[in-house]
Amino acid sequence: MSTAAQTVKPVMPARHYLNDNYGIRSWLLTKDHKRIAVLYLFSITFFFFIGGIFASLIRLHLLTPNGELFQADTYNKMFTMHGVNMIFFFLIPSVPAVLGNFIIPIMVGAKDLAFPKINLMSWYIFMVGAFFSLYAMVSGGVDTGWTFYTPLSSGFVHTNVILMAVGILFAGFSSIFTGLNFIVTVHRMRAPGLTWGRLPLMVWANYAASLIMILGTPVLAITLILLALERGFHIGIFDPKLGGDPVLFQHMFWFYSHPAVYIMILPGMGVISEIVTCFSRKRVFGYAFVAFSSIAIAVFGFVVWAHHMFVAGISVYSAMVFSLLSYAVAIPSAVKVFNWTATMYKGSVKLDTPMLYALGFIGLFTIGGLTGLFLAALGLDVHIHDTYFVIAHFHYVMVGGMVMAYLGGLHFWWPKMTGKLYPEPVAKLAALITFIGFNLTFFPQFILGYMGMPRRYAMYSPEFQVLNVLSSAGASILAVGFILPALYFTWSLKYGEVAGDNPYKATGLEWQTTSPPPTHNFDVTPVVTEDPYHYGAEEEVTVVP
Amino acid sequence: MSHSPTTIPEHHPALVHQFDSMEQQREASTFGMWVFLLTEIMMFGGLFAAYLI
Amino acid sequence: MQSLPLFPEQASTVAGQVDALYLFLVLITTFFSLLIAILIIYFAIKYRRTPERTAEQIHGSTLLEIVWTVIPLGISMVIFLWGAALYFHIQRPPGNALEVYGVAKQWMWKFEFPGGQREINSLHVPTGRPVKVTLISQDVIHSFFVPAFRVKSDVLPNRYMTSWFEATTPGTYHLFCSQYCGTKHSGMIGEVTVMKPEDFAAWLESGKAEGSMAASGEKLFQQYGCTTCHRPDSGARGPNLEGLYGRPVRLQDNRVVIADDNYIRESVLNPNAKIVSGFQPIMPTFQGVVSEEQMLQIIAYIKSMADQTGQPLNNRSTPTQIRDTEVPNVQQQMQQDQNQKPSGKQP
Numbered sequence: 032m033s034t035a036a037q038t039v040k041p042v043m044p045a046r047h048y049l050n051d052n053y054g055i056r057s058w059l060l061t062k063d064h065k066r067i068a069v070l071y072l073f074s075i076t077f078f079f080f081i082g083g084i085f086a087s088l089i090r091l092h093l094l095t096p097n098g099e100l101f102q103a104d105t106y107n108k109m110f111t112m113h114g115v116n117m118i119f120f121f122l123i124p125s126v127p128a129v130l131g132n133f134i135i136p137i138m139v140g141a142k143d144l145a146f147p148k149i150n151l152m153s154w155y156i157f158m159v160g161a162f163f164s165l166y167a168m169v170s171g172g173v174d175t176g177w178t179f180y181t182p183l184s185s186g187f188v189h190t191n192v193i194l195m196a197v198g199i200l201f202a203g204f205s206s207i208f209t210g211l212n213f214i215v216t217v218h219r220m221r222a223p224g225l226t227w228g229r230l231p232l233m234v235w236a237n238y239a240a241s242l243i244m245i246l247g248t249p250v251l252a253i254t255l256i257l258l259a260l261e262r263g264f265h266i267g268i269f270d271p272k273l274g275g276d277p278v279l280f281q282h283m284f285w286f287y288s289h290p291a292v293y294i295m296i297l298p299g300m301g302v303i304s305e306i307v308t309c310f311s312r313k314r315v316f317g318y319a320f321v322a323f324s325s326i327a328i329a330v331f332g333f334v335v336w337a338h339h340m341f342v343a344g345i346s347v348y349s350a351m352v353f354s355l356l357s358y359a360v361a362i363p364s365a366v367k368v369f370n371w372t373a374t375m376y377k378g379s380v381k382l383d384t385p386m387l388y389a390l391g392f393i394g395l396f397t398i399g400g401l402t403g404l405f406l407a408a409l410g411l412d413v414h415i416h417d418t419y420f421v422i423a424h425f426h427y428v429m430v431g432g433m434v435m436a437y438l439g440g441l442h443f444w445w446p447k448m449t450g451k452l453y454p455e456p457v458a459k460l461a462a463l464i465t466f467i468g469f470n471l472t473f474f475p476q477f478i479l480g481y482m483g484m485p486r487r488y489a490m491y492s493p494e495f496q497v498l499n500v501l502s503s504a505g506a507s508i509l510a511v512g513f514i515l516p517a518l519y520f521t522w523s524l525k526y527g528e529v530a531g532d533n534p535y536k537a538t539g540l541e542w543q544t545t546s547p548p549p550t551h552n553f554d555v556t557p558v559v560t561e562d563p564y565h566y567g568a569e570e571e572v573t574v575v576p
Numbered sequence: 577m578s579h580s581p582t583t584i585p586e587h588h589p590a591l592v593h594q595f596d597s598m599e600q601q602r603e604a605s606t607f608g609m610w611v612f613l614l615t616e617i618m619m620f621g622g623l624f625a626a627y628l629i
Numbered sequence: 630m631q632s633l634p635l636f637p638e639q640a641s642t643v644a645g646q647v648d649a650l651y652l653f654l655v656l657i658t659t660f661f662s663l664l665i666a667i668l669i670i671y672f673a674i675k676y677r678r679t680p681e682r683t684a685e686q687i688h689g690s691t692l693l694e695i696v697w698t699v700i701p702l703g704i705s706m707v708i709f710l711w712g713a714a715l716y717f718h719i720q721r722p723p724g725n726a727l728e729v730y731g732v733a734k735q736w737m738w739k740f741e742f743p744g745g746q747r748e749i750n751s752l753h754v755p756t757g758r759p760v761k762v763t764l765i766s767q768d769v770i771h772s773f774f775v776p777a778f779r780v781k782s783d784v785l786p787n788r789y790m791t792s793w794f795e796a797t798t799p800g801t802y803h804l805f806c807s808q809y810c811g812t813k814h815s816g817m818i819g820e821v822t823v824m825k826p827e828d829f830a831a832w833l834e835s836g837k838a839e840g841s842m843a844a845s846g847e848k849l850f851q852q853y854g855c856t857t858c859h860r861p862d863s864g865a866r867g868p869n870l871e872g873l874y875g876r877p878v879r880l881q882d883n884r885v886v887i888a889d890d891n892y893i894r895e896s897v898l899n900p901n902a903k904i905v906s907g908f909q910p911i912m913p914t915f916q917g918v919v920s921e922e923q924m925l926q927i928i929a930y931i932k933s934m935a936d937q938t939g940q941p942l943n944n945r946s947t948p949t950q951i952r953d954t955e956v957p958n959v960q961q962q963m964q965q966d967q968n969q970k971p972s973g974k975q976p
Contacts, residue, residue: 567684
């Protein structure tokens with residue numbers, strides 16, 4: 032373990048997890064959480080680009096109102112597969128399976144996760160699911176929308192619904208096993224002295240997300256199985272002609288899929304806590320509040336599902352309960368945003384690339400989250416439900432929020448994972464391009480939605496065209512913003528400057544080991560005596576007004 | 577890569593590398609099994625609830 | 630640059646109220662987004678890293694946490710109450726509404742007025758009077774959306790949904806299907822034409838070709854042989870339907886339900902789901918025989934059957950009275966209809 036080298040140029044450690052063992056078997060049969068994280072990195076990057084290609088085609092098609100580029104059926108398949116890919120094969124695994132897998136064992140001072148073989152199996156299950164999904168895509172596609180509403184999906188389309196459902200089922204189990212691993216690891220494998228109150232917020236956030244993963248995903252599994260049975264064997268659970276209830280599908284589907292969005296965002300919030308503290312050289316403001324907000328979001332997230340169904344035929348009284356609870360779930364997120372902002376106050380702020388992404392997250396997630404309040408307002412939701420307003424809202428939180436958090440985390444921990452630095456000026460430029468492209472793409476969609484443009488429309492009324500063209504223009508810029516990191520990260524592997532153990536002088540156990548870390552993470556299990564984010568140890572100031 | 581803890585009692589043959597002691601290993605495995613059972617309850621509970629509704 | 634509209638036209642009584650709530654939310658969003666953005670930028674500049682200054686390690690402030698929890702909670706409650714009140718208004722049609730019936734199918738809208746006037750992908754309505762659209766789907770879930778009115782309702786294949794509005798401004802407005810329903814989802818659009826009451830009355834006059842819905846329903850009632858069992862005499866095998874509509878009915882399992890549109894439709898398509906007390910479960914199902922449009926006409930006919938007695942429906946021997954407390958109010962009945970799968974799980 033080399034000391035922080037200010038005067039001496041850092042060198043790569045001689046042995047580390049990447050060069051400890053060579054050969055394809057050592058990768059495909061690895062039990063090392065770090066290698067598994069890298070395997071996931073390749074997989075989900077691949078699916079991000081597949082989903083991105085569909086997005087580009089969609090925005091191209093929507094340049095004109097008459098749907099001249101693709102047939103309606105093709106367009107319907109494209110938005111379905113864009114959604115399925117991005118949600119199940121990119122967003123849900125992204126931070127937990129890549130960054131979480133890599134960093135969390137090290138952050139808690141462990142040599143690996145609790146169940147390394149289950150971790151590897153989780154990746155294989157993911158790949159099986161990915162295979163089914165890809166096969167479903169290339170052999171005809173699916174055109175039900177990623178939400179698979181019945182009875183359309185159970186009896187009216189002739190596309191590969193069951194194949195795709197199987198793919199998602201597998202991806203779901205991958206998620207369950209990752210969550211299980213995290214929970215046991217955090218409970219049972221913390222280093223001596225690392226109490227719950229000293230855990231980095233990245234761990235709290237991923238722990239909360241893991242709770243949702245293990246409790247919610249099984250319901251998705253059942254929903255998909257029942258959908259497949261209905262479609263294949265007509266068991267009569269969702270088909271009204273057989274005595275079933277199509278709205279039951281919606282309840283079951285959203286019971287998972289609403290908490291799923293918190294599975295997606297909570298780990299991202301964890302990343303933001305790590306970045307904002309490091310690049311303000313400050314402990315986080317209100318640690319306990321941020322930690323418990325993660326848990327609160329996970330808990331409340333389970334009781335708001337029917338806010339997707341306000342016009343679907345639920346009773347007025349149910350709707351009121353779900354609307355009220357939806358406002359409750361927004362509050363902990365707001366608390367986090369305020370705490371992160373307060374963390375910068377009287378800090379020592381440096382706007383390196385990870386910090387740019389984190390600040391972008393804070394701004395865009397705030398907008399996205401606030402537009403959720405529009406949708407939770409019953410009387411207003413009647414108008415904007417199933418319009419582009421919803422699309423804009425969730426892209427603000429998922430792309431402006433989650434993807435930026437993922438990219439920020441990737442930039443923050445890239446030196447730790449690879450031992451190399453990415454080129455900072457290009458990275459900053461890419462962050463800026465992404466921010467601009469993103470806003471130009473999705474802000475017009477709020478307006479389109481309020482104007483009444485419904486979602487999932489292959490053709491639209493001509494008065495919507497100007498805003499659609501703006502949005503598509505933005506998408507082309509956003510695409511550049513996403514492609515650049517793929518290029519310069521790859522470049523950095525060979526040509527990047529050597530990073531050294533702790534290029535950002537961050538606290539956290541992961542920075543106390545080499546970059547890249549040795550396979551077993553620590554030679555000796557560390558003992559933790561300090562709070563997380565113990566920046567400025569010499570001047571501890573507690574402010575209690 | 578397996579590793580012997582420097583100060584602790586000897587290496588039990590069944591101790592896997594990520595755990596520091598057999599006790600930790602047993603506790604973690606037991607806990608893990610309960611968590612898994614919880615996921616199964618959610619799954620089948622969801623199935624039964626769907627049938628009843 | 631051509632004008633960039635931000636709102637659809639306000640063409641219903643509710644549109645302005647929805648827009649007001651929207652504007653309030655836009656203001657809140659703008660305020661808080663700008664607040665956070667400005668603070669972040671300000672802090673990033675004012676507290677930028679310099680060699681002379683180190684960061685001040687601040688643990689937190691419970692007071693501040695409470696303040697910025699309570700204030701957003703308070704604002705949220707205001708928004709919630711406003712939205713809920715508006716929703717209550719939007720979801721409950723007033724009693725004197727003009728009725729229209731709509732059947733959605735892949736990929737078109739079919740409307741019919743009680744007087745028998747029909748339209749496809751087009752709906753004429755008058756100003757100054759509430760209009761209640763009763764909707765059902767022949768196949769998948771669709772959604773009836775008129776942006777200019779700010780109303781939307783999913784259209785389900787297993788029970789009727791209603792949507793109501795009162796148009797204020799003559800003109801033509803978009804009707805969109807807003808629940809993805811397959812290939813031509815984006816083509817399932819139409820026009821709502823709002824006319825002044827005189828013009829609307831004239832339009833109604835011109836389109837009565839096939840006779841009123843109730844008259845068509847009566848023909849169907851005979852054609853399908855309903856009169857075989859559903860007769861007023863006490864030996865009839867089926868309950869008397871005269872005066873049934875809207876009245877409480879006692880079922881075999883002692884429950885009391887209201888005979889509304891959904892009840893009648895369910896009784897035709899899945900007769901064993903609810904058996905009237907004192908009768909045998911011998912009615913055959915007409916699933917696949919009666920179309921949704923025909924169903925609506927039959928209901929219109931049943932609605933039109935007058936009854937002066939004021940007695941609850943029970944023309945069998947057991948003279949059990951239905952107590953007032955047993956009669957569900959309309960909301961509860963809607964609840965029961967929703968909660969029950971019309972499944973054939975009866976013994």
